[in-house]
Amino acid sequence: MIFWALTKGTIKEALSKKILLSVFGLFSIIVLIILALINLDSVEGIPSLMQANEEFDYRQFIISIELIMISQPPFLIIMTLFMVMVSSFIPSMLEKGNIEVLLSKPVSRTSIIISKFLSGVIIIFFALLYLVLLIWVIVSAKSGVWHFNFLLYSVFYYTYIFAVLYSAIILTGLLFRSTILSLIVNIMLFFPVTAVLSLKTEMAQVITNKPVMFIIDFIYYLLPKPWDIRAIASSLIEGSFTGTGGFFYAYQPVITSGIFMVAMLFLSIYFFNKKDY
Amino acid sequence: MNIVQTENLTKIFKSGRFSNNSVKALDNLSLNIEEKKIFGLLGPNGAGKTTLVKILLGIIYPTSGKAEIFGKNISNHQSRRRVGFLPENHRFPEYMTGEQVLFFYGELSGMKHTELKKKSDEFLSLVDMEKWRKTKIKKYSKGMLQRLGLAQAMLNNPELIFLDEPTDGVDPIGRKQIRDILVNLNSEGKTILVNSHLLSEVELICDTVAILNKGLLVKEGTVEDLTVTENAYIIKTSDLSESILNTLLSQYKAEISSKNDFKYKSSSVEDLNLLIDYLRKEKILINAISQEKNSLEDLFINVIEQEAV
Ligand SMILES: Nc1ncnc2c1ncn2[C@@H]1O[C@H](COP(=O)(O)OP(=O)(O)OP(=O)(O)O)[C@@H](O)[C@H]1O
Ligand SMILES: [Mg+2]
Numbered sequence: 001m002i003f004w005a006l007t008k009g010t011i012k013e014a015l016s017k018k019i020l021l022s023v024f025g026l027f028s029i030i031v032l033i034i035l036a037l038i039n040l041d042s043v044e045g046i047p048s049l050m051q052a053n054e055e056f057d058y059r060q061f062i063i064s065i066e067l068i069m070i071s072q073p074p075f076l077i078i079m080t081l082f083m084v085m086v087s088s089f090i091p092s093m094l095e096k097g098n099i100e101v102l103l104s105k106p107v108s109r110t111s112i113i114i115s116k117f118l119s120g121v122i123i124i125f126f127a128l129l130y131l132v133l134l135i136w137v138i139v140s141a142k143s144g145v146w147h148f149n150f151l152l153y154s155v156f157y158y159t160y161i162f163a164v165l166y167s168a169i170i171l172t173g174l175l176f177r178s179t180i181l182s183l184i185v186n187i188m189l190f191f192p193v194t195a196v197l198s199l200k201t202e203m204a205q206v207i208t209n210k211p212v213m214f215i216i217d218f219i220y221y222l223l224p225k226p227w228d229i230r231a232i233a234s235s236l237i238e239g240s241f242t243g244t245g246g247f248f249y250a251y252q253p254v255i256t257s258g259i260f261m262v263a264m265l266f267l268s269i270y271f272f273n274k275k276d277y
Numbered sequence: 278m279n280i281v282q283t284e285n286l287t288k289i290f291k292s293g294r295f296s297n298n299s300v301k302a303l304d305n306l307s308l309n310i311e312e313k314k315i316f317g318l319l320g321p322n323g324a325g326k327t328t329l330v331k332i333l334l335g336i337i338y339p340t341s342g343k344a345e346i347f348g349k350n351i352s353n354h355q356s357r358r359r360v361g362f363l364p365e366n367h368r369f370p371e372y373m374t375g376e377q378v379l380f381f382y383g384e385l386s387g388m389k390h391t392e393l394k395k396k397s398d399e400f401l402s403l404v405d406m407e408k409w410r411k412t413k414i415k416k417y418s419k420g421m422l423q424r425l426g427l428a429q430a431m432l433n434n435p436e437l438i439f440l441d442e443p444t445d446g447v448d449p450i451g452r453k454q455i456r457d458i459l460v461n462l463n464s465e466g467k468t469i470l471v472n473s474h475l476l477s478e479v480e481l482i483c484d485t486v487a488i489l490n491k492g493l494l495v496k497e498g499t500v501e502d503l504t505v506t507e508n509a510y511i512i513k514t515s516d517l518s519e520s521i522l523n524t525l526l527s528q529y530k531a532e533i534s535s536k537n538d539f540k541y542k543s544s545s546v547e548d549l550n551l552l553i554d555y556l557r558k559e560k561i562l563i564n565a566i567s568q569e570k571n572s573l574e575d576l577f578i579n580v581i582e583q584e585a586v
Contacts, residue, residue: 005384012381016372097368101429104334104362104439105385106354276290276337 003111010089010119019085020123026081027131034135038142062145067234069135070154075230080187082127082162083169086120087183090173099277109273113170117265120166125159132158150237157233164224164257165190167264174271190226198227224260228253280437280468281310281333286342288328288492302328304492305342310485315459315469317483317500319476319573321581324489326472327365330439334362346437358387361435363426365442365472371415375406375425378414379432386433393432400428403458405451419446427455431462438462441472456482480504480573488577490584496576503576509542509569510549515562524555540569 014020093099093116102112136151165186172182197220207213232253235241243250288303302325310316318326331337333344335351349356369378379397388396401407404424414422423446430438443459444452452475459469459482473479479486480500488496496503514537517525525531525539529552532540543549549566556563 002385002387005381009381009385012377013370013372092370095368097364097366098370100331100334100336100364101362101367101369101382102385103336104357104360104364105382106356106358106387107385108354274338277331 002105002107003115006107006112006115007119007122010116011123013089013092014085014119014123017088019088020127023081023085023127024130027127027134030131031134031138035138038138058143059145059147062139062143063147063150063238065139066147066150066154067238070158070230070234070237072227072230075158075226076191078158079162079165079226080191082124083165083183083186085127086124086166087169087173087186088179089116089120090170091177091179091182094174094177094277103277110269113265113269113272117163117166117170121159121163124162124166125155128155128158128162147237149239153233153236157229157236160254161224161226161229161257164229164261165226167261167268168224171264171268171271174268174275190224194223194225195227197223198225198231221256222260224257225253226257229257278312279309280312281308281344281346281470282348283308283329283333283344284342286329286332286344287340288325288332288337289340301492303332303339303342306489306492306494308487308494308497310468310470312468313463313466314484315463315471315482317479317486318470318472318489319474319479319486319577320489323491325492326489327441328492329489330362330364330441330470330472334360334439358433359436361430361433361438363423363430363438363440363443365445367422367426369414369422369425369429372413374411374413375401375417376410378425379429382429383432388433396432396434397428400431403431404428405454420448420451423447424451424455427458431458436467438467438469440469442474443471444473444475444478452478476573476577486573488580490581495584496580500573504570504573506569506571508544509540511538511540511565511567511569512552512556513538513564513566514556515564517561521556521559521561529555537564 093102093112103109132151132155136147140146168190169182169186172185173179176182176185197216200216200220203216204213207216232241232251241250248255284307286303286306286308287301290300290302292298292300304325306325306329308329318329320326328337332339333346333351334357335354344351347356347359370381373381376397379401380393383393383397384390397410398407401410404427406421406424406428409417409421409425414425417425423443427440427443430440440459444455447455456478459471463469463482471479471483483500485499486497486503487494511534517537517539522533525541526533529541532542534540541549541552543552553563553566
């Protein structure tokens with residue numbers, strides 16, 4: 001009951017600060033653009049044109065369009081946007097004069113952190129669902145190809161990646177008590193660093209120095225792997241996911257990032273419970 | 278019964294992880310607050326008043342010592358269900374309206390929706406804020422915020438209310454209203470702890486006060502006991518002649534305050550009665566005899582100055 005009140009409070013905060021609304025607005029514009037593109041006369045003709053060609057795999061063509069939509073550039077933009085949206089939750093809660101009242105209520109500090117985490121994930125889940133569902137319906141209705149995996153995997157994995165990144169935003173928010181600083185650290189550290197690390201296999205071919213490679217390996221496994229998880233989602237959507245090497249090997253980025261997320265949340269809870277305000 | 282109990286409560290703030298600069302905000306403080314009393318916590322800036330309140334509410338943690346509210350250790354957050362709190366310099370989220378603030382914090386105290394609606398109406402009008410209920414609080418003046426904060430502190434029908442400078446920034450009429458509200462709450466059986474620098478106000482409403490200085494408890498007692506200065510009497514008479522005045526001055530070491538009033542310091546009640554005998558023998562009419570009272574402010578300044586020596 002009290003836990004739900006907290007969660008509701010955070011969602012209301014996002015709504016009233018207009019960030020949530022502007023993201024929904026932006027998504028609506030994206031959807032409208034896609035709608036307009038699809039209705040262009042030149043595009044109109046494509047389905048019939050292509051279906052006429054026996055050789056052409058029309059379904060695969062639609063899937064490849066979907067894959068472009070979840071490719072690295074849109075991924076980077078959307079995740080950055082999400083990080084901006086939630087980065088102020090913790091610092092604004094910690095503002096002097098505000099946190100005192102909150103902590104004087106009969107709520108445990110642990111549940112405050114968990115509810116902040118959940119409300120952020122819920123908000124982003126619905127934002128994603130809004131965007132992807134609309135695109136999916138439009139593309140499917142237009143093409144006649146109802147490729148459910150696109151909807152399922154992109155919403156699920158993107159929400160998951162966000163949750164992993166958000167856990168680090170919570171910890172840095174608690175430590176720095178500053179939206180900007182926390183955001184800079186997370187965007188600068190995570191995207192470039194994890195992007196480079198995701199090229200680990202390629203690096204191994206160039207770097208021959210064993211200790212250096214060991215350190216790179218170590219950091220790779222320690223940090224979250226948004227790019228690798230995106231790649232898994234992409235191959236699941238494409239239907240090319242083989243799962244070679246067994247479950248743990250194939251889903252390693254998902255699992256180790258999950259461990260990272262849990263560790264971040266534990267650290268956040270531990271730190272928040274210890275601190276004087 | 279004691280509703281708040283602390284035992285050797287100590288709080289040391291360390292500034293920076295590696296520096297040795299530390300502030301002892303509370304120093305072995307043992308304090309009891311009785312049920313159904315208005316308790317005033319006084320002390321100069323930085324004495325540790327806010328620190329004590331924050332410790333009792335679990336907002337900061339004591340370095341050592343023990344504290345209980347309602348007989349439960351303060352680490353138990355459930356005991357805060359029956360507590361109300363108005364912090365100093367509070368800042369509610371600015372995007373909320375007054376009413377939303379009450380709803381949000383009320384729900385966090387575990388209140389049900391219907392109850393909340395009723396109570397927020399009641400308390401908004403009690404603090405004279407019903408006109409502003411739909412206005413975003415970023416448009417509120419300081420005193421308006423303070424009134425809203427007070428409504429927030431009373432909303433969940435708490436048994437124990439902590440108010441850190443409740444009348445800060447409030448106009449004189451508002452301050453009177455707040456005093457009346459507090460006295461009223463107290464008459465309903467609520468215990469109230471007030472931190473304040475406005476000693477004349479504290480004197481008007483508090484049953485008991487404690488004075489903190491540099492984290493130490495330097496004085497504690499009922500307002501009544503602390504302000505009475507023993508053995509000094511104000512005597513009001515009519516028509517003192519020149520010669521009697523002279524006798525009073527020379528023999529009785531009286532301090533003449535106006536033509537017919539004077540202050541007499543006696544070492545015993547017998548001495549006082551001897552003076553009365555003398556006055557009556559001279560056929561002086563005594564209009565009133567009262568024990569002299571110090572203001573709380575006098576006491577405060579005395580105590581703190583003594584400490585400084
Ligand atoms: N978070 C903190 N970190 C470090 N020192 C602190 C902290 N909070 C309070 N202090 C120090 O503890 C001492 C007591 O502060 P406190 O706020 O309790 O005083 P106060 O009696 O409420 O004063 P005022 O009348 O000005 O409100 C002060 O010396 C203050 O500098
Ligand atoms: Mg204070």
